[in-house]
Amino acid sequence: MSDNDTPETETDGGTGIVPPDDETPTWSERKERSQGLSRLTYEYFERARREDQDLRQESSYVERDVLGFPAWPHEMIRNLALSSFFIGMVLFLSATLPPEMLPPADASSTPSVILPDWYLYWSFGLLKLGPLNPELALLGGQKLMADRTYGVLANLVVVGVITIVPFLNKGSARRPVEQPFWAAVGVFGVVFAFTIAALSVKNLVPIGSHLLFDLTFLLPFVFGFITYAVLKSMREGYMFTLNRRYYRLRPPK
């Protein structure tokens, strides 16, 4: 690559990954990773780096800056391990617990319980919001629309809210503790998804129908408030630890 009289350029194996100076671990720091998972990862990456370096020095190819590991064997062995695991799982389960052969569907008889698939329970529950449909005094106690139309509109509203979620808050927070309010909104949504799903199967839920209806809308708020309170109270300690770690890494001059 280079003549003997010119000094060789020092590279870290040519990966192109150059950590900033104050984050580069020293050799003693690297040797401290002497046990468990950190030792394993350390050995793996060191060996991979070494193999990479040897290959580069042996090969006659022009040195390129490549960001990553070669597909063979590094990536391929991991992929094979994962695929073998899942294929083995499928074979094991189909051998030990074969699914029951049910009698064929009978089109002439209606089943006693009619429900959509479980992942659509929330939508089915939104069709049961009849008690929330207001009776307007202006219309002489009439409802503006039928309960079924109201349920369909509720579906549209919920789907619309979910659609605008990605545009709501594009902050740089990576952890819930950094933005307690939005974390609470998220918990509200998740809990509401479960309670509205429970409402849709209210015949199968062993609590009173009215209580279940109230809980459907109360529980999300309760859990949202709890989340907000907990995260808000955690934030000070979190910021303290973060700052301490930051200033330990980069001491103020």
Added chain:
Amino acid sequence: MADEFAKGFGILTAAGLGWMVLAGWYTTDSFEEGQLLGTPPSDPGIYGQVALMLKDALFWFAILGALTFWVIIPLINETRDALDERGS
């Protein structure tokens, strides 16, 4: 920390899988309702007895093993760290 979680999770899933298979063989009357939790057979035979005992053992191993690695061992470590900090 992550090591402890992986160990507990491995125990939970592996023992749970074994429990699920044995429960599917011996204590499942129907897959429509009450599957895996049905009544065990009255006269299971010697293999059945061994399997039923293994099923219960795996069930408790899954729960207690996961709890050990997720709660008890971290608790011991935290306590030791706290005691060390107080002592020094």
